Each structure stands twice: as structure tokens, then as C-alpha cells.
Amino acid sequence: MxxxxxxxxxxxxxxxxxxxxxxxxxxxxxxxxxxxxxxxxxxxxxxxxxxxxxxxxxxxxxxxxxxxxxxxxxxxxxxxxxxxxxxxxxxxxxxxxxxxxxxxxxxxxxxxERDLRERVLRHVSPAFVEDPVRVLRVARFAARFTEFSLAGETLELMRRMVAEGELDHLVPERVWQELARGLMEPRPSRMLEVLRDCGALAVLLPEVDRLWGVPQPEAHHPEVDTGVHLLLVLDCAARLHAPLPVRFACLGHDLGKGTTPAEILPRHLGHEMRSVKLLQDVCERLKVPNDCAHLAEVVAREHGNVHRSGDFNAKALLRLLERCDALRRPERFEQLLLACECDARGRAGREDVDYPQRRRLRAVLGWARGMDAHAASAQAVARGLKGPAIGEAVQQARVAAIEAGLAGWAGQDEDGGEPFGL
CATH class of the missing domain: 3.30.460.10 (Beta Polymerase, domain 2)
Structure with missing residues (x-):
């Protein structure tokens, strides 16, 4: 032995x-x-x-x-x-x-050992084609070993596997496992690039694959192509050491742009709710864990509002917090802000741009949560208010707390941050 x-x-x-x-x-x-x-x-x-x-x-x-x-x-x-x-x-x-x-x-x-020296990802034998998981594994290794190239003959085998329908027999849990591991690698964009090159992305994630070739307004997106933007966003998430839920949210934040009617391009009116619907389909199909699925849905729905939040008054800011369930789930709200920063910085030439919206909204949440809701409720009762009126009084107290905080914040970020377009 x-x-x-x-x-x-x-x-x-x-x-x-x-x-x-x-x-x-x-x-x-x-x-x-x-x-x-x-x-x-x-x-x-x-x-x-x-x-x-x-x-x-x-x-x-x-x-x-x-x-x-x-x-x-x-x-x-x-x-x-x-x-x-x-x-x-x-x-x-x-x-x-x-x-x-x-x-x-x-x-x-x-x-x-030779392929390690030459920085090449190469299959061992023709038996490579027998296991469709290997397509995903190779893409994941490309995201990990960023200096390695993919051997041409290996890419051809992967294309053959896709063409012969081998990937149709993968179970959702295994697809998610490999996808999640690839998203956590140093350069997740390479995973998507390899999957696109062999045709696997169109099979496994058609909602993502259709983003390539879709234009965006150049004023806000110098990279123009929505698919290219997605790659930049994912790599920004990796640079910022974002956790998996944030990286998955980045993957799905713009899915609706792939279904924008041609007559309104390069604008993408209403893409947020289309993104939410497509994300729900993806999460159900791949059995995505709840922490990833829930954050991704909130990011897809609200990232545009987060970008524009520098122009919001106290009432609008409180409504944004409530839609994001930030008062009850501040940790998830922090992940939302990180995903939005990745979106803002995932643009050609803007990788190092400042994102004051994250600082400001973090402060807004602190003011809203720091308000003594119990005391506000007691005061409302003492004034003779009942039922929904008590809740409204608590809301008014939160708005007042945010307004007071904003008054002290004035001048720290005068322009509210760059007006990131969608």
C-alpha cells in the first residue's frame, strides 16, 4: 500500500x-x-x-x-x-x-509541472469531455489563476461539450457551487469570459449572457457595453474583498437591461423591476441561498435610488431605508451600499472614483436608528394619539432626526456625489 x-x-x-x-x-x-x-x-x-x-x-x-x-x-x-x-x-x-x-x-x-511554468490551463486527456462540471471548473480556475491562458484544444473540447448538450444534465446545486466559488476568486470576470467563449454562459445563465452588445448612455458608462460593465463591476467587488452575497448581487444588478426594448436604447427605463423578475427566475432555477437571493433583489431594485440619494430629502431617505428594510437589517443595508459602490466604480476610467453616497446613507441609517422610538411612541400616547397615528408620529420623529443629521452633514459632501446614471 x-x-x-x-x-x-x-x-x-x-x-x-x-x-x-x-x-x-x-x-x-x-x-x-x-x-x-x-x-x-x-x-x-x-x-x-x-x-x-x-x-x-x-x-x-x-x-x-x-x-x-x-x-x-x-x-x-x-x-x-x-x-x-x-x-x-x-x-x-x-x-x-x-x-x-x-x-x-x-x-x-x-x-x-510544464504547464505550471508556462501558465497554461490544459486538459489531461480526451476523457475531459465526460464530465460537464469541468467546464465550470476550468472557468473558475481561470478566475483564480489570472496569469494563466486557456489551451486552445481545451477550449474546443469545452465548446464540443456545450454543443452536445452535456451541460443540460448538471444539477442546480452543482452549478451554484461552482459559480459561487468562481465569484469569490480574485478576478471573477475571467470566469464569465471563459463561459462565454465556450457557449456555456448562454446555457447556464442566459439572462447574463444577453447583456453583451447592449449599449448604455456613454455619458454615464464610458465602457458603453452592458456586459463589459458587468465584468468591471465584478472585478471591483473582488478588489474590495466583498462577500459572496455582494458579488452575486453585482452579477444580477442589471439583468433587466438585456430585455430593454430596442426603440428606447441606449436608455433603460424600468430595467430595475425587470432585473428583479429575472433574478427571481435565476435564484429559483439555481437554488441560490436566501442571503444571496434577497440582497440581490434589493440591489437590483434600489441601486439607482442609492446613486441618486444625494438629492433626496429626509422623507425620501427614510422611505429608501424602509424599502431596503435597513432599520431591521442594517448589516444587509451595508452590503447593499457596497454593491452600489462596486456598480459606480465598475466603469471604464472610473475605477477609483469616490462614492460619498455610501458614507452619507450609512450616516442617515445611524440617525434613523438612533432616534428613541419608544420615547416618541410614549409622547404620542400622552398627546392622545391612537393606532396608526402613533406610528405616524414615530415616523415624523425619525424624519426630524434625519433632518437634524443632514443639517450637521452639510458641506461634507456638498454635491451629493457624482450623479451616476443607470
Missing amino acids: QRFIVGGAVRDRLLGLPHSDTDWVVVGATPQQMVDAGYRNVGADFPVFLHPETGEEHALARTERKSGRGYRGFAVYAAPDVTLEDDLRRRDLTINAMALREDGTLVDPWGG
Whole structure:
């Protein structure tokens, strides 16, 4: 029985990158031998075991044979006669198909070290086409390893997989998992670019794919193309280390522009509510988690109002807070403001523009929440008010608190920020 470190731990070690998880492949063993040695069996689809001391995953060397459509359509064979080279051959990219012996010696039968040096993402073998998840994984790796190019022959295989309908058999949960991981990479725009190049974006996210070629007013969007704007917004979110809900909200904030009637282009009147409807369809189809789905809907609906909020009076500002449920959910409102800043700065030549709306609205929320609602309610009762009139009195007190705050704020951001267009 021999053990080898495999996969990402080997790749990242050669790149000098930190890695947290270490996966092992075991050659020359049976499941019973693993159990007898103290390992705990946790594999549902193929033999995977946890080390009795370290808890690290150890999988028996295995081969896979295509037996159906989709990423689950495989027959797995794991036995002592499966070699390390056989196991590595079934992996997606050469840079992920290397192994280390326990003495630190590199095993590289498929040229992974060479492709690391040359900064190339390349498939291991023609068996790449058998697993549609690999299309998403390659796009995600392109977003992570931003200096790597995609081998032309690998791109052609991905296009073939799309054309043959392999992606139609992906389950929503797996699509979301890979999409979410790609959004959290250093340059998420590359994931979308690769998915577009191979045709996968039109299959998986047609609402996003149709944004390319849609014009916007050049005065507000020097990049003009809505799809290009989306890429800039996503990369701004990455630069600002935004969490996943913010990045997903950035992905979906302008979906409605893809359905703007041609006769009113490049203006996009009413695109916010069209974006909300399209987002709801996407979230239902991909089973997007609630924290991501709910924030994305609020951002799609309100980002234009946030951009224009420098011109709002106290009453309009309070209505904006209420529509965003900011008084009850200030943390989500902060994420909304970050997504709007990414939208404002995701424009050609405006990547470093100031966004005072975020500071101002954060202050407005503080004034509104800092008002003593209990005292305002008690005063209303003491004045003989009842029912809805009490609530109205509390609202008036909040407006007064915002007005007082704005009076002290005057001069800090005199112009209210750049009038970002939609």
C-alpha cells in the first residue's frame, strides 16, 4: 500500500501558495485493508476514508467509465491493480494531475509541472469531455489563476461539450457551487469570459449572457457595453474583498437591461423591476441561498435610488431605508451600499472614483436608528394619539432626526456625489 499527496495541494505547493486541505490517493489497497488499518470509510459513491489521526481524506486509486449523461453518469472502478497514473489520468487539468510521494518526490505523468511554468490551463486527456462540471471548473480556475491562458484544444473540447448538450444534465446545486466559488476568486470576470467563449454562459445563465452588445448612455458608462460593465463591476467587488452575497448581487444588478426594448436604447427605463423578475427566475432555477437571493433583489431594485440619494430629502431617505428594510437589517443595508459602490466604480476610467453616497446613507441609517422610538411612541400616547397615528408620529420623529443629521452633514459632501446614471 502506497500513499501519494494529489491535486491542489501539489499544485499550490509548486506555485508557492498556501493550502489548507491535503488529499491523498492510496494505491494497492482494498477497502477492507483501509478499515483494518484504522481508517474510517466516508465515501458514498467511491471508496474514501479519513485518516485515524489527521482526519485527512484518503481515496483509493480509481478509474471512471462513462455510463450516462451528466457528471453523475460514471461507473467507478477502485481496486489494488489501479495505478497512480490511471488515477491521475481521470483528472481535469494537468496542473491538478500531479502527485507527491511521501518522501517529497514529484510524480508528473501528464505534464502538469510544464504547464505550471508556462501558465497554461490544459486538459489531461480526451476523457475531459465526460464530465460537464469541468467546464465550470476550468472557468473558475481561470478566475483564480489570472496569469494563466486557456489551451486552445481545451477550449474546443469545452465548446464540443456545450454543443452536445452535456451541460443540460448538471444539477442546480452543482452549478451554484461552482459559480459561487468562481465569484469569490480574485478576478471573477475571467470566469464569465471563459463561459462565454465556450457557449456555456448562454446555457447556464442566459439572462447574463444577453447583456453583451447592449449599449448604455456613454455619458454615464464610458465602457458603453452592458456586459463589459458587468465584468468591471465584478472585478471591483473582488478588489474590495466583498462577500459572496455582494458579488452575486453585482452579477444580477442589471439583468433587466438585456430585455430593454430596442426603440428606447441606449436608455433603460424600468430595467430595475425587470432585473428583479429575472433574478427571481435565476435564484429559483439555481437554488441560490436566501442571503444571496434577497440582497440581490434589493440591489437590483434600489441601486439607482442609492446613486441618486444625494438629492433626496429626509422623507425620501427614510422611505429608501424602509424599502431596503435597513432599520431591521442594517448589516444587509451595508452590503447593499457596497454593491452600489462596486456598480459606480465598475466603469471604464472610473475605477477609483469616490462614492460619498455610501458614507452619507450609512450616516442617515445611524440617525434613523438612533432616534428613541419608544420615547416618541410614549409622547404620542400622552398627546392622545391612537393606532396608526402613533406610528405616524414615530415616523415624523425619525424624519426630524434625519433632518437634524443632514443639517450637521452639510458641506461634507456638498454635491451629493457624482450623479451616476443607470
